[in-house]
Amino acid sequence: MSDTKTPALRLNGPVLLQQLRELGEIGTDPVAGGRTRVALTDDEKAGRDQVVAWMRALDLDVQIDRIGNIFGTLPSATKDASGQMPRPLMMGSHIDTVVNAGALDGCYGVLGGLAVVRAFRDAGIVPSRPITVAAFTNEEGARFHPDMMGSLVHAGGLPVDEALDAIGTDGARLGDELVRIGYAGEMEPGTLVPHEYLELHIEQGPILEAEGLEIGVVENLQGISWQQITVQGNANHAGTTPTRLRHDAGYVASATVTELRRIAVESGTTLATVGTMKFEPSVINVIARRAVFTVDMRDPSEQRLAQSEARLADFLTKIAEAEGVRISTERLARFTPVVFNAELADVIEACVKRRGLSYKRMTSGAGHDAQMIARIAPAAMIFVPSRGGISHNPREHTDDDQLVRGAEVLLDVVAQRLGVPL
Template sequence: MADPTVDGERFRRRFDEFSDIGATENGGVNRPSLSDENKAARDTVVEWFREAGLAVTVDEMGNIFGRRAGANPDADPVLFGSHVDSQYNGGRYDGVVGVLGALEAVEALNDADVTTDRPLEVVAWSNEEGVRFQPDMLGSGVFCDQFDLEYAYEREDKDGKRFGEELERIGYKGDAPCEPRDLHCYFEMHVEQGPFLEQEGLPVAAVEGVFGFSWMNVTFEGQANHAGPTPMDMRHDAFVATADVTRSVRRLTATEGTDLVGTVGSVDVWPNAINVIPETVEFTVDFRSYDDAVVDAAVEQIQREIAHAAEREGLEYEFEEIMRVDADPFDQSCIDTVVDAAETVGCEYTRLVSGAGHDANYLNKIAPTSMIFVPSVDGISHRESEFTEWEDIVTGTEVLLEAVRSKAAE
């Protein structure tokens, strides 16, 4: 019996075909959750899972599972995969390499006629990105009992369309319960979305954990008035206060913790006219660190800065922490399995902590979990120019295959 081997050409053909779904003119993809393009991507995943001999199940959240039988059908399965929804005009690699790489690992086992002791399941999670329906990682969150199913169904996009209704519209409101179940472990391969691996010239990282983060929503309420006749000392400009807070975010990240990062990423201004003083601004703040105390301190400090900015400009304000996730160390046994797999493959590797959230965050709460990172050229992600060298994707998939085989033999 031959050892399973990743077929890089087959994998590449599938990846290129998948990249045509929702393709943008600048080389990216536009497949936000539950869009028509996301439906087409899901349809393709289901078709390819079945072609690979996987038994397909779709749960109540639209999470797609493809199961490969093991020699011991009663054993808890090894689950591995990622997501196929994208940012608006996002990159081709984010999430997709984890799903198609998992599928290629299954194909390699099929080619070598290898039956694992434990069943294997490949998964494509719903709504990982969270750009159309907030919060992110919604499908895995419900699966891991972090969100209630009805809460998820009631999430609305900016057009007032509900998640549950859109899930039904595209035909992916499945019958299987979306709830925790017994898993032996979970692995997820993903592009790094940062610059470290490329800077170090390394193809693979064993991921030791994920940053904790806080997402906040802030609204300043001022007073609209004519931009010409209104004296500066009579203005209540909501955008001036927003700019002050934005500068505070940058200042805090330079002083409150060595790995603390902060972003004002979404800003809505009303009335958003060139000759009208901004009356209302709603914006978000995102703080992240591998130290939960650092995130907590930053949130407290930015609340003070928001209050001061509102007072200076004579505004009313609202503050809400819309999501808080603690830093998440992964399972040491799974991390070691990834390291051992990299050594078996014969590739160089390192260990990293992820600054981005992933479905693995939630899976780690119900099953031993780790991740495999492959490099992002120039550290770019969530943009159409996102790129990973194909050789690195294949290497990462070989490591994933070895890690899954090892755990499936336990």
């Protein structure tokens, strides 16, 4: 750092890969494979401690807020007109996982951010505005609801006291668990409003791999509609009840799944998934009295998502009448689509082009902390390919060179935004 000539920014790929491996070793499951670092468990505390240690090794200012979000900040040289430090350029994601997860989901965004900061440290460059790396609490929602909780609280979408009172699937109170693991910070959530936010992430889908592309420039994120649908019919004998006299809850549920495929295909943009399905009484020769299933619908366009929801509702009305069953629908979640900042997406695209990488502008199918931060700051995301589209699974994989390439793009974007020559 005392060299007379400032070296150019250069991403240290081996350190990034090594840290991904080391963090991925915390909470490993030797039997089922992968690692399990569910939010605010002992294993996740160990992961947090490791990340904080790496932040301190880079001499970052580490701050913890009341919901347990971790922020590591490389300060800027300059203050603004009012003598305040300028708002930070923030990068981040999360380090909590689902059960038997891969090593990359979330961690790649946090450690990719640290890799960018490391490049500034290695080059001895003090940035024109602070650079903050954030690890948000409970993105996965595997233990506490809602998911994306830390970023949601940070963005002011959920009062922190309400979040602290969340009760986990194991009966534990979130606030108590934060105290227990030593991550109940004092900073008020939302204190560090970013100037801009960037999130580097694996795609968790098969599109980039299928199209042979290296980078996804994520310009928006799908709206999500989750419903649970209950069909109440009559349990009758499979051998003695004529088809016309049936009130078959299982048939109605199945016909709805079939119709949802039609809705998805005809809309062209809606994705529709029925991942859970239960019949009662679940006996081979008894017509199902009751069927309960969930519907996950997504679309980047709010108008088309609402259209697909309406088509489903219309179908349910008609088939309930035709089969003589009662259908009730419970809304489990509804997020309108998020459009990321176009200027940031353009900068990402320009950086990708400059490196001669193949890419596409694309939609994020999954939810990410970036969609919460987008409420309070310009935000965008960078995707790298996921092999087979697999995530939330020990088989989650992205090649090392793809991981390094994505972090290099992130570094380029940060450099560009902070006026550092590339």
